[in-house]
Amino acid sequence: MPTRKKPLKSAQRKPAAGAGPWDAALSPRRAGEKRYWLVKSEPDTFSFDALLSLPGQTTSWDGVRNFVARNFMRVGMRKGDRVFFYHSSTNPQAIVGICEVAKEAHPDSTAFDAKHHGYDPRSDPADPTWFMVDLHAIERLPRPVTLAEIKRTPALAAMAMLRIGRLSVTPVAPAEWDTIIALSRTTTA
DNA sequence: GCCAACGTTGGC
DNA sequence: GCCAACGTTGGC
Numbered sequence A: 001m002p003t004r005k006k007p008l009k010s011a012q013r014k015p016a017a018g019a020g021p022w023d024a025a026l027s028p029r030r031a032g033e034k035r036y037w038l039v040k041s042e043p044d045t046f047s048f049d050a051l052l053s054l055p056g057q058t059t060s061w062d063g064v065r066n067f068v069a070r071n072f073m074r075v076g077m078r079k080g081d082r083v084f085f086y087h088s089s090t091n092p093q094a095i096v097g098i099c100e101v102a103k104e105a106h107p108d109s110t111a112f113d114a115k116h117h118g119y120d121p122r123s124d125p126a127d128p129t130w131f132m133v134d135l136h137a138i139e140r141l142p143r144p145v146t147l148a149e150i151k152r153t154p155a156l157a158a159m160a161m162l163r164i165g166r167l168s169v170t171p172v173a174p175a176e177w178d179t180i181i182a183l184s185r186t187t188t189a
Numbered sequence B, C: 001g002c003c004a005a006c007g008t009t010g011g012c
Helices: A048-051 A067-076 A145-152 A175-183
Strands: A036-041 A059-061 A084-089 A096-108 A131-146 A169-173
Touching: A036 A096, A036 A175, A048 A084, A048 A096, A048 A131, A067 A131, A067 A169, A084 A131, A084 A175, A131 A145, A131 A175, A169 A175
Parallel strands: A036 A084
Antiparallel strands: A036 A169, A059 A131, A084 A096, A096 A131
C-alpha cells in the first residue's frame, strides 16, 4: 500500500472565488506593473527611524500571523513594489515613510523559534505557514500624513487600511498612493 | 458545521 | 484603559 503523504498546505486551499474587493491586489500583473502597499508598526516597537538606522536600511518583516496579511505579502508583493510605513498606536498615527520590497516572501524563521513570541508550533519548516518579505527604507515623507487626515480625504475613503480594520498589511491603490504623496508635500492646515 | 469563548489589534 | 472588530479555537 502506498504511503499517503499529508498534502502540502499550499495545495490544500484553492483561492476563494470572488473573495472580496481586495482580489485585485493578488491578481496577475501586467508586464512591468508596480503595486503599492501599507504596513503598520508600533513605533515603540519598531519605528521608521529604527529602520533607517539599520545597516542597509533593510529589515525582514517578520511576525505577521494573519492569513490575509500573509497572502498580501506572499502572493501580492513583488520586488520593487512600494510600501508605506505607518505608525500605529501612537499619537498621532500616521504614514511616515516609504519602503520598497527588497526581497519577496520567504519563510518567517521566527515561527520556528520556540523562544520567540511569534513561535507557531504548527508551522512546519518543510511547509511553512508564515512568510516575511524584506523591506528597504527609501525615504521619509516630507511630513507625516495622519490617520485623521486620511479619514477626512474623500479620495482615500475606500482605502483598505480604513476598511479592513487592524490588518497589518494592506494594499494601496495607485491613485491612493499618489494622493498621499501629494498630501505629504503640502503643509498642514 | 455552528457558535460561544477567547485573544489580539489598534483607535479613541 | 476601554472596547469594537475580527480572527481563531474548540466543544458539541
